[in-house]
Amino acid sequence: MFDSLSDRLSEAFKKFKGHGRLDEKNIQDGLREVRLALLEADVNFKVVKDFVDRVRERALGRDVLGSLTPGQQIVKVVNDELVELLGGESQGLALDRRPLRIMLVGLQGSGKTTSAAKLALYLRREGLKPYLVPADVYRPAAIEQIQTLARQLDVPVHASTPDMNPVDICREAMAAAHEAGCDALLYDTAGRLHIDETLMDELSAIKAACSPQEILLVADAMTGQDAVTVAQSFNELLDLTGVVLTKMDGDARGGAALSIKSVTGKPIKLVGVGEKLSDLEPFHPDRAASRILGMGDVLTLIEKAQTEFDEGEAEKLADKMLKSKFDLEDFRVQMRRIKKMGSIEGLLKLVPGMGGLVKNLGQAQMPEKELKRTEAIIGSMTMFERRNPAALNASRKARVARGAGVSVQEVNVLLKNFGRMSKMMKDMVGGEAKPGKGLPGMPAGLPGMPGMPGMGEGPDQGSARRKLSKKALAERRKKKLKKKQRKKR
Amino acid sequence: MGFFTKIKKLWKGPGEAAETTPAGPARTEPTPAETAPIQEAATNDWQQDLTLALRQAEPRLSHWLALILKDVDKAGDALWQRLSFLFQALDAPVDEAQKFIQHFKKWLDDLGYQNVSEFRSELQYRLALALDLEDEEDERDRLFLKLSQGMAMTREQIARRIDGLLAAHKTMDERFWEEFEEILIVSDVGMEAAVKLMAKLKARARKAQAADPAEFKDLLRQELEDIFKAPKRIQALNPPEVVMVVGVNGVGKTTTIAKLAHRARMQGRKVLIAAGDTFRAAAIEQLEIWAERVGAGLFAKPEGSDPAAVAFEAVDKAISEGYDLLLLDTAGRLHTKVNLMEELKKIKRVLGKKHPGAPHRSVLVIDATTGQNALSQTKLFNEAVGVDEIILTKLDGTAKGGVMVAVGLQFGLPVSFVGLGEKMEDLRPFSGADFARALVD
Numbered sequence: 001m002f003d004s005l006s007d008r009l010s011e012a013f014k015k016f017k018g019h020g021r022l023d024e025k026n027i028q029d030g031l032r033e034v035r036l037a038l039l040e041a042d043v044n045f046k047v048v049k050d051f052v053d054r055v056r057e058r059a060l061g062r063d064v065l066g067s068l069t070p071g072q073q074i075v076k077v078v079n080d081e082l083v084e085l086l087g088g089e090s091q092g093l094a095l096d097r098r099p100l101r102i103m104l105v106g107l108q109g110s111g112k113t114t115s116a117a118k119l120a121l122y123l124r125r126e127g128l129k130p131y132l133v134p135a136d137v138y139r140p141a142a143i144e145q146i147q148t149l150a151r152q153l154d155v156p157v158h159a160s161t162p163d164m165n166p167v168d169i170c171r172e173a174m175a176a177a178h179e180a181g182c183d184a185l186l187y188d189t190a191g192r193l194h195i196d197e198t199l200m201d202e203l204s205a206i207k208a209a210c211s212p213q214e215i216l217l218v219a220d221a222m223t224g225q226d227a228v229t230v231a232q233s234f235n236e237l238l239d240l241t242g243v244v245l246t247k248m249d250g251d252a253r254g255g256a257a258l259s260i261k262s263v264t265g266k267p268i269k270l271v272g273v274g275e276k277l278s279d280l281e282p283f284h285p286d287r288a289a290s291r292i293l294g295m296g297d298v299l300t301l302i303e304k305a306q307t308e309f310d311e312g313e314a315e316k317l318a319d320k321m322l323k324s325k326f327d328l329e330d331f332r333v334q335m336r337r338i339k340k341m342g343s344i345e346g347l348l349k350l351v352p353g354m355g356g357l358v359k360n361l362g363q364a365q366m367p368e369k370e371l372k373r374t375e376a377i378i379g380s381m382t383m384f385e386r387r388n389p390a391a392l393n394a395s396r397k398a399r400v401a402r403g404a405g406v407s408v409q410e411v412n413v414l415l416k417n418f419g420r421m422s423k424m425m426k427d428m429v430g431g432e433a434k435p436g437k438g439l440p441g442m443p444a445g446l447p448g449m450p451g452m453p454g455m456g457e458g459p460d461q462g463s464a465r466r467k468l469s470k471k472a473l474a475e476r477r478k479k480k481l482k483k484k485q486r487k488k489r
Numbered sequence: 490m491g492f493f494t495k496i497k498k499l500w501k502g503p504g505e506a507a508e509t510t511p512a513g514p515a516r517t518e519p520t521p522a523e524t525a526p527i528q529e530a531a532t533n534d535w536q537q538d539l540t541l542a543l544r545q546a547e548p549r550l551s552h553w554l555a556l557i558l559k560d561v562d563k564a565g566d567a568l569w570q571r572l573s574f575l576f577q578a579l580d581a582p583v584d585e586a587q588k589f590i591q592h593f594k595k596w597l598d599d600l601g602y603q604n605v606s607e608f609r610s611e612l613q614y615r616l617a618l619a620l621d622l623e624d625e626e627d628e629r630d631r632l633f634l635k636l637s638q639g640m641a642m643t644r645e646q647i648a649r650r651i652d653g654l655l656a657a658h659k660t661m662d663e664r665f666w667e668e669f670e671e672i673l674i675v676s677d678v679g680m681e682a683a684v685k686l687m688a689k690l691k692a693r694a695r696k697a698q699a700a701d702p703a704e705f706k707d708l709l710r711q712e713l714e715d716i717f718k719a720p721k722r723i724q725a726l727n728p729p730e731v732v733m734v735v736g737v738n739g740v741g742k743t744t745t746i747a748k749l750a751h752r753a754r755m756q757g758r759k760v761l762i763a764a765g766d767t768f769r770a771a772a773i774e775q776l777e778i779w780a781e782r783v784g785a786g787l788f789a790k791p792e793g794s795d796p797a798a799v800a801f802e803a804v805d806k807a808i809s810e811g812y813d814l815l816l817l818d819t820a821g822r823l824h825t826k827v828n829l830m831e832e833l834k835k836i837k838r839v840l841g842k843k844h845p846g847a848p849h850r851s852v853l854v855i856d857a858t859t860g861q862n863a864l865s866q867t868k869l870f871n872e873a874v875g876v877d878e879i880i881l882t883k884l885d886g887t888a889k890g891g892v893m894v895a896v897g898l899q900f901g902l903p904v905s906f907v908g909l910g911e912k913m914e915d916l917r918p919f920s921g922a923d924f925a926r927a928l929v930d
Contacts, residue, residue: 036680042860045675108883109739109856140778145771148792152770193886220739224677224860226888247738250823252862275768369828 005253008037041253086285091267100184106218108191111246116188117149118280131182133173136190194233227256242269328386376404614914618755682895717921719903731847736854738821741882747779748916758813763803764789766820824869857890882908
């Protein structure tokens with residue numbers, strides 16, 4: 001999401017390096033680059049102006065601390081200001097009132113319907129019973145769209161039809177949701193222009209009729225300077241409670257995110273980061289800031305893992321590993337879980353230092369595809385073979401390869417990797433000897449990843465490289481980086 | 490071909506003539522005089538009056554329509570009579586005229602419109618398309634009007650700021666350019682493009698030896714016209730014409746396809762829409778409704794089918810059933826998703842294999858509210874499938890679409906249409922000159 005902004009900013013930060021002291025001149029030069037980077041990211045013009053002024057004020061005349069280079073110091077100042085700009089503390093949805101009523105508003109095509117479905121899934125994970133209310137009677141097939149999504153999620157949906165009045169729909173839905181035993185209503189309103197008075201009045205009427213606790217503006221992360229005008233208009237009329245920023249998985253630099261909060265004062269609460277219905281995340285300003293500055297976002301990764309792996313299962317798994325009974329069947333189960341956590345690409349971006357790797361992966365093959373192939377290979381084995389990988393002799397391997405539509409070599413590569421992985425896991429778990437404690441899910445869940453065959457590499461190369469786990473690789477990168485930095489100094 | 494071909498031919502005469510000599514009306518003259526009395530034997534006074542009025546009026550669609558709709562304020566027999574009278578007066582084939590009226594009636598029924606004020610502009614739009622009159626001065630003015638209405642918010646802001654800028658500066662000095670740069674950036678033109686545009690403007694100013702800000706508007710208008718100049722292209726092709734529509738999620742691809750289909754229908758072409766968005770929930774149903782509304786054929790496969798297969802079979806259907814135009818919808822995709830872009834390439838390959846030369850045009854749809862990301866979208870879609878033209882949607886909000894200046898400067902791709910509202914008639918051919926005029930005048 002913020003990746004290319006971070007590229008641009010690190011360019012800007014280079015300007016600060018090599019100075020023993022920050023003076024007006026070198027701050028000026030560096031800040032020009034910061035300004036450019038932000039403008040190219042579609043951050044609102046006025047917001048950029050204020051931002052740069054504040055950073056300048058804070059950075060001016062500071063002596064370089066013993067431990068920080070001028071570059072690092074300015075990064076710190078920019079980081080602090082970015083967090084401030086993005087909204088300081090993260091603010092989640094207010095989920096305490098029942099029945100919970102959430103209203104989604106926004107321009108056409110910003111992603112309200114998809115966000116409504118994602119939000120339904122999100123709320124169910126929070127233990128609520130969501131009820132979807134399609135209130136878009138204008139766009140053809142908008143109601144069918146939400147009905148289809150609701151079916152996929154198995155969430156009840158209000159029986160709206162295009163000839164109903166949106167205000168009536170929303171009013172009646174409250175009773176209907178109560179009858180259906182649901183306690184969280186999600187109003188999906190029609191997309192409208194903020195200057196369309198008739199339709200904007202309709203929103204006011206819905207608000208008056210249903211008094212929702214949350215009114216969320218759904219905004220496209222790719223919006224330009226106009227984002228602020230739109231957000232202001234909706235906010236003035238409806239007094240928004242927050243913003244959902246969608247399509248953050250593209251290469252939009254998310255300038256809208258920076259501007260909206262600063263101009264309306266309303267926090268970004270959620271972000272849409274992919275096409276899957278699970279790809280909706282709470283927004284954390286501090287983490288987004290570190291992501292912008294290329295520092296990774298380990299906390300989000302851990303939380304993602306936690307939602308998918310419960311502690312009990314993790315313990316069971318760790319136990320299995322400890323006794324080195326982790327077999328291909330377990331591996332397959334783990335793999336499926338990881339897939340449920342969202343796209344691998346998205347996950348990798350969260351690992352410090354991995355942002356760049358994702359770019360390279362994008363050029364080559366998608367790891368998702370590799371995962372699918374691995375799954376197919378394991379799927380072609382009998383349960384006996386999965387439990388006892390050693391039993392796979394040449395003829396069994398040939399059969400499996402035929403079944404999965406791959407070559408025998410590929411089956412071999414998988415088995416080899418799996419063997420290496422189980423050994424590594426045994427070492428890891430054995431070394432720490434505390435299964436299931438600490439970060440639940442992490443030790444058990446993620447070791448599945450190092451074994452993923454051929455992350456973008458061919459089947460015959462990379463045997464030496466794959467011995468290293470992701471973690472080790474990341475560490476090595478970090479060391480290298482540090483060394484580089486030291487050299488430069 | 491279809492509908493109204495004859496009229497088009499007939500029309501060519503007066504339309505062209507109107508510019509030079511008043512010979513135009515003379516050619517249409519005999520028709521009302523001959524046909525009306527024969528059929529009705531001058532039973533109705535209004536026909537005589539109308540004949541007279543039409544003959545005296547300037548040969549322009551808007552004038553004729555004004556006469557036809559005089560004293561008519563609701564849809565009904567009076568309107569249909571008057572419309573058929575107009576067609577008769579223009580010597581249009583009776584069956585095609587009837588077809589036009591039937592279609593229009595059905596459309597009014599579908600939407601529940603009653604008053605002339607509700608559908609007048611749609612009627613004029615349909616007549617202009619059916620009679621091939623969109624290029625006429627008359628229609629150009631309407632487009633300009635629509636464009637300036639749509640961009641009213643934009644224009645007000647930019648024009649006001651430019652005016653303020655011009656008033657505040659006596660010469661085009663550094664301060665002047667700095668402020669102008671700010672205006673450009675606020676309009677989403679972007680830093681890089683703003684710098685480029687200013688360099689060009691400065692060169693132009695030097696060449697014209699203009700230092701007075703009063704001349705600035707002219708310079709800007711000329712420059713914008715140049716940027717948006719569409720290159721000449723070979724229009725001839727092997728039918729059916731295949732148009733592939735691509736873009737990121739939520740830019741309005743499906744609605745744009747409906748509007749394109751409507752246009753083509755009104756121009757008398759037989760249109761097939763292929764539902765290539767097999768991913769988004771209910772995308773197919775949405776197109777179904779549109780296809781029915783605009784009277785186009787639809788080819789669809791169940792949700793989740795391979796979009797390349799949809800494309801393949803749709804071309805089959807288009808060829809065997811003699812369609813003139815195939816509009817292929819595709820699922821919205823973020824341009825950074827490598828696998829989805831590969832899917833697009835495959836669709837394009839399949840089209841080309843099935844029907845040489847297809848897709849004849851790949852159209853990229855861009856949302857006018859998009860900021861600098863539009864550059865990245867254009868770049869990656871262009872790399873994947875070779876974009877031929879851009880359609881800019883949602884220009885009726887407050888967004889300025891300024892990023893198109895950057896896209897124009899960087900890629901030289903023409904903008905063929907702009908979306909100016911939710912109505913069918915709100916998709917209009919784009920001209921750089923009009924855009925510039927609407928923007929700064």
